[in-house]
Structures are given as structure tokens and as C-alpha cells.
Amino acid sequence: xxxxxxxxxxxxxxxxxxxxxxxxxxxxxxxxxxxxxxxxxxxxxxxxxxxxxxxxxxxxxxxxxxxxxxxxxxxxxxxxxxxxxxxxxxxxxxxxxxxxxxxxxxxxxxxxxxxxxxxxxxxxxxxxxxxxxxxxxxxxxxxxxxxxxxxxxxxxxxxxxxxxxxxxxxxxxxxxxxxxxxxxxxxxxxxxxxxxxxxxxxxxxxxxxxxxxxxxxxxxxxxxxxxxxxxxxxxxxxxxxxxxxxxxxxxxxxxxxxxxxxxxxxxxxxxxxxxxxxxxxxxxxxxxxxxxxxxxxxxxxxxxxxxxxxxxxxxxxxxxxxxxxxxx
Amino acid sequence: xxxxxxxxxxxxxxxxxxxxxxxxxxxxxxxxxxxxxxxxxxxxxxxxxxxxxxxxxxxxxxxxxxxxxxxxxxxxxxxxxxxxxxxxxxxxxxxxxxxxxxxxxxxxxxxxxxxxxxxxxxxxxxxxxxxxxxxxxxxxxxxxxxxxxxxxxxxxxxxxxxxxxxxxxxxxxxxxxxxxxxxxxxxxxxxxxxxxxxxxxxxxxxxxxxxxxxxxxxxxxxxxxxxxxxxxxxxxxxxxxxxxxxxxxx
Numbered sequence: 001x002x003x004x005x006x007x008x009x010x011x012x013x014x015x016x017x018x019x020x021x022x023x024x025x026x027x028x029x030x031x032x033x034x035x036x037x038x039x040x041x042x043x044x045x046x047x048x049x050x051x052x053x054x055x056x057x058x059x060x061x062x063x064x065x066x067x068x069x070x071x072x073x074x075x076x077x078x079x080x081x082x083x084x085x086x087x088x089x090x091x092x093x094x095x096x097x098x099x100x101x102x103x104x105x106x107x108x109x110x111x112x113x114x115x116x117x118x119x120x121x122x123x124x125x126x127x128x129x130x131x132x133x134x135x136x137x138x139x140x141x142x143x144x145x146x147x148x149x150x151x152x153x154x155x156x157x158x159x160x161x162x163x164x165x166x167x168x169x170x171x172x173x174x175x176x177x178x179x180x181x182x183x184x185x186x187x188x189x190x191x192x193x194x195x196x197x198x199x200x201x202x203x204x205x206x207x208x209x210x211x212x213x214x215x216x217x218x219x220x221x222x223x224x225x226x227x228x229x230x231x232x233x234x235x236x237x238x239x240x241x242x243x244x245x246x247x248x249x250x251x252x253x254x255x256x257x258x259x260x261x262x263x264x265x266x267x268x269x270x271x272x273x274x275x276x277x278x279x280x281x282x283x284x285x286x287x288x289x290x291x292x293x294x295x296x297x298x299x300x301x302x303x304x305x306x307x308x309x310x311x312x313x314x315x316x317x318x319x320x321x322x323x324x325x326x327x328x
Numbered sequence: 329x330x331x332x333x334x335x336x337x338x339x340x341x342x343x344x345x346x347x348x349x350x351x352x353x354x355x356x357x358x359x360x361x362x363x364x365x366x367x368x369x370x371x372x373x374x375x376x377x378x379x380x381x382x383x384x385x386x387x388x389x390x391x392x393x394x395x396x397x398x399x400x401x402x403x404x405x406x407x408x409x410x411x412x413x414x415x416x417x418x419x420x421x422x423x424x425x426x427x428x429x430x431x432x433x434x435x436x437x438x439x440x441x442x443x444x445x446x447x448x449x450x451x452x453x454x455x456x457x458x459x460x461x462x463x464x465x466x467x468x469x470x471x472x473x474x475x476x477x478x479x480x481x482x483x484x485x486x487x488x489x490x491x492x493x494x495x496x497x498x499x500x501x502x503x504x505x506x507x508x509x510x511x512x513x514x515x516x517x518x519x520x521x522x523x524x525x526x527x528x529x530x531x532x533x534x535x536x537x538x539x540x541x542x543x544x545x546x547x548x549x550x551x552x553x554x555x556x557x558x559x560x561x562x563x564x565x566x567x568x569x570x571x572x573x574x575x576x577x578x
Contacts, residue, residue: 050420052577075422086413090342102334103421 403482
């Protein structure tokens with residue numbers, strides 16, 4: 001059973017291509033992640049799939065409905081939690097839910113019951129009559145998730161669900177999301193720029209950069225593809241060291257960034273001594289060496305030659321520009 | 329219809345809860361009413377007014393002012409919804425833009441008419457006397473038309489604005505001129521002819537004169553003509569507001 005099919009979906013804003021011929025398929029019951037730095041095109045993709053933005057070209061079907069031709073059918077069958085908060089702070093938790101239920105034309109009796117059930121699920125029922133402006137960030141997020149589920153969508157979109165939340169609240173939310181997926185069978189598509197979030201939650205992850213999907217697989221296989229272990233070396237001349245390492249047969253990949261070199265190799269333990277010797281013969285001073293299992297961050301580095309953090313700093317201005325254009 | 333009601337209901341809930349805004353937006357009309365009413369009552373003679381003096385003359389104008397400002401504010405409120413993200417919640421729901429826009433317009437017009445009615449009731453203590461029930465109904469009808477048309481105008485403006493930065497500009501160059509030229513504070517008949525024709529281009533003139541006719545029985549524009557113009561303007565603004573709101577992307 002297929003929940004979402006995306007074919008060559010493209011969106012350009014005044015000549016800037018935010019999403020570039022993206023294609024993927026999501027099966028029912030899956031938790032699918034779009035992982036990438038800010039400005040990579042995640043939110044734009046979600047906005048198109050939820051009919052808020054019209055694609056420039058390409059097509060997509062959500063729950064069997066064309067996103068352009070059957071907007072209303074798509075809207076009825078999806079729930080969405082936006083990256084930015086979208087609650088009315090002057091209303092109570094219950095009233096926010098009630099407003100949503102009325103917009104989706106849920107009959108009164110069903111609506112009242114479901115609101116209470118969902119508020120209980122996200123542990124907000126005792127605060128149902130408090131104004132949202134008195135809520136913490138985590139409480140608001142939970143309320144938004146509950147609201148997104150009120151009309152029983154088959155697919156739930158979560159755009160950066162844990163952005164700006166403290167670690168404890170994030171863990172809590174992750175548990176909810178997993179529970180929803182398992183117990184209610186809701187297909188979940190989430191965007192994130194947190195590696196650990198994608199790793200922990202997602203059945204499959206699409207890594208997206210500059211509007212393109214550069215890798216798509218289960219988190220395990222994505223990491224396995226790097227081949228073995230990751231050695232991080234802090235050294236005096238990282239560029240020189242990575243150039244030297246790239247020439248060696250046992251090195252899968254070496255990238256220098258942030259004053260260090262990240263090297264992917266098989267059986268790292270056996271090669272550490274050799275690596276240190278190589279550095280010494282070229283007069284490169286080594287400050288520290290660490291060996292660890294690869295993370296999705298390493299996968300991103302492997303495919304793009306950059307870390308997500310570097311990417312974020314440079315894309316912030318671009319994002320702001322985009323945002324302005326977009327609003328116009 | 330349930331969707332229009334839902335949006336309207338939200339406006340009402342927000343209105344009832346914002347005590348400071350209710351009182352705040354009564355401030356300026358009351359100030360005008362007290363200062364101009366008492367201050368100029370003894371020095372200004374309105375030709376043709378039936379013994380109610382200047383106070384009696386400006387009460388309808390101030391009522392209209394209160395409706396005007398509240399309705400424009402309510403329409404422009406959409407920008408707040410845009411900035412606080414709430415607008416997206418309504419835009420992504422399986423409802424038409426027209427329903428959202430109509431709900432918002434009705435909500436704004438309702439709050440505007442309540443505000444206008446509060447001024448009207450307060451004016452009773454300043455010597456306004458309501459002589460006929462029919463007159464009151466006529467005044468109410470014109471208040472509703474002012475409320476609807478100018479909330480729609482506010483929505484139209486808000487649909488084109490990104491944030492609140494342009495707000496001051498709109499107030500100073502659109503709303504104040506509309507108010508100032510409307511004959512709310514002076515009889516348009518005593519104006520030089522070039523200025524008089526300008527006031528006749530201002531839709532609020534017909535609204536103010538309509539309310540004045542209802543409350544005091546005197547008017548400088550035929551009430552039926554005023555009603556036709558105001559109805560036409562309201563319909564035009566509803567269509568224009570709906571068309572512009574359709575293009576909003578949240």
C-alpha cells in the first residue's frame with residue numbers, strides 16, 4: 001500500500017530552485033524522514049505535498065489524490081504540524097481543538113469525545129481550559145500534534161517537530177510519535193535537521209541538500225554504505241593530511257572540515273598507527289584521534305563534502321532571502 | 329455556513345477576551361465626542377440641524393468613526409494571524425478561501441457594530457435622544473454596511489501586506505483621509521464645491537449621512553441614494569477582499 005508518490009517535484013522561486021526534481025515513494029505505516037540542513041528544501045517539499053504551495057513542475061499523489069487537482073481530498077486526508085507554531089494563543093487548548101474539528105466538519109458528539117481522547121493522549125486534558133499563551137513550547141507542540149490527529153488523517157506531516165525543545169521534551173515527543181505510528185498506523189513524514197532524530201525515529205531517510213535527494217535508504221544501510229568506522233583526527237594542517245590520506249588504498253574517504261579530518265575506513269583500529277606515522281613523516285602535528293561508529297552526519301559529509309553545521313551557517317542568509325521572495 | 333460561523337465564533341471569543349482592546353479603541357471616539365461635542369457646541373451653529381446643536385450633529389459621525397476604525401483593525405488582524413502562524417491552520421483545512429474571508433468579515437463587522445453601539449449608548453448621556461424606532465434601525469443598517477465594507481477593505485489591505493510595518497502608512501494615508509473627508513465632523517454642504525465633490529467620492533460620507541439620518545432625521549445626502557451607494561461599495565469590497573485573499577499563501 002502506497003501513501004505518497006512523488007515524481008520529479010520541482011519548485012522555483014524567482015529563478016531559485018528550492019526543490020529540484022525530487023522523487024520518492026512512501027508506503028503506508030512508514031515513518032519517513034527528510035533530513036537536511038536549513039534551506040535544503042524540506043519545508044518547501046512538505047508545503048507542496050500539503051497543497052499550501054503549487055509545484056512549478058512534477059507531480060505527487062497523497063493517499064491516491066493528485067495534489068494539484070484534488071486539493072480538498074488531499075487536505076481532508078492529511079494532518080500537518082508546521083515548523084512555526086500555528087495555534088491561537090488567545091484561545092484555550094480545547095477551543096483550538098474545537099476550532100479545528102469544526103473546520104474539518106466533524107460532527108459535534110464525535111468531536112467532543114475525540115478532543116478529550118486526544119488531549120488525554122498528549123497529557124493536556126487537565127489543562128484543556130487554559131489559554132494557550134500560558135503553555136510551554138513542549139506543551140504547544142503536543143497540542144499541535146493532537147490537533148493534527150483530530151480528523152483521523154492517514155498521513156501526518158511533521159515539519160521539524162522538536163525544533164527548539166529541550167532534550168527531555170524531545171525524548172517525550174519521540175515516544176509519542178512512535179506510539180502514534182504503531183498504535184494508530186498513521187503514516188508519518190517528518191523533516192528534521194537533527195541527525196539523532198532521523199536515526200531514532202525513521203524507517204527510511206531521504207537526505208536532501210540544495211533541493212535534491214542525494215541518498216535514500218534505511219538509516220542502518222546509509223551508515224553501512226560508508227564502509228566500517230569513522231576516524232576523526234584533529235591536526236595542525238587538516239587539508240594537507242586529508243590530501244595525503246585520500247591517496248591511501250585503505251581509506252574510503254577523507255574530508256577536512258572545521259580544523260579536523262574525518263576518515264572512513266574498515267577496521268579503524270588496525271590503521272590508527274599508520275595514520276599517525278603518516279602525519280609525523282609530513283610534519284603534521286596531531287592533537288587527538290577518535291574512532292566511532294558512523295552517524296547520519298557522516299553520511300551527509302560523505303555525500304556532500306560538508307557538515308550540516310557548516311551548511312546551516314551559510315544557508316541562513318539564503319533562507320531569509322527566500323522567505324522574503326516567497327511572501328511576496 | 330458552519331465554516332463561516334466557526335471563523336466568526338473565533339473572532340467573537342477573541343473580542344470578548346480582549347478587554348484592553350475594547351476599552352482602548354473606545355478611547356479616541358470618546359475623546360472626540362467629549363472634546364468636540366462640549367468644546368464646540370456653543371460656538372458652532374450647524375445650518376439646518378433641528379436644535380440638537382453640534383453635539384447632536386457629530387454623534388452619528390463619531391459612531392461611524394468607531395465602526396470604521398474597529399472594522400479596519402479587525403480586517404488587518406489577518407496580518408497577525410499570518411505572523412503568528414495561525415492563518416496556515418485555516419488555509420490548509422479543506423475549506424474554501426471565500427468561507428474564511430466571509431467569516432472574518434462578519435466577525436469584524438460584528439465587533440465594529442458592538443463598538444459603535446457602545447458609543448451610541450454613551451451618547452445618550454450627552455443629550456442624544458432617539459426619537460423613532462425606525463430611525464434607529466436605519467442607523468443600524470448603515471453601521472452594518474460600514475462594518476462589512478471596511479472589514480473587507482482591511483482584509484484586502486492585509487492580503488497585500490507582509491507585516492505590520494506598513495500599518496502606519498495605511499492609517500495615515502487611507503483611513504484618516506476617509507474619516508476626515510466624510511462629513512463626520514462638519515456639514516458637507518458648507519464646503520467649497522471642489523472639496524464637496526471630493527467628499528462625495530468618499531464612500532464613508534454616505535455611511536455617515538445614513539447614520540445621521542437615522543439618528544437625527546437630518547441629512548445632506550438622500551438616504552436612499554446613500555443606501556444604494558453603501559450597498560454597492562460593500563459588495564465591491566467583499567468581492568475585492570475575497571479576490572485578494574485568495575492569493576494569500578500564509
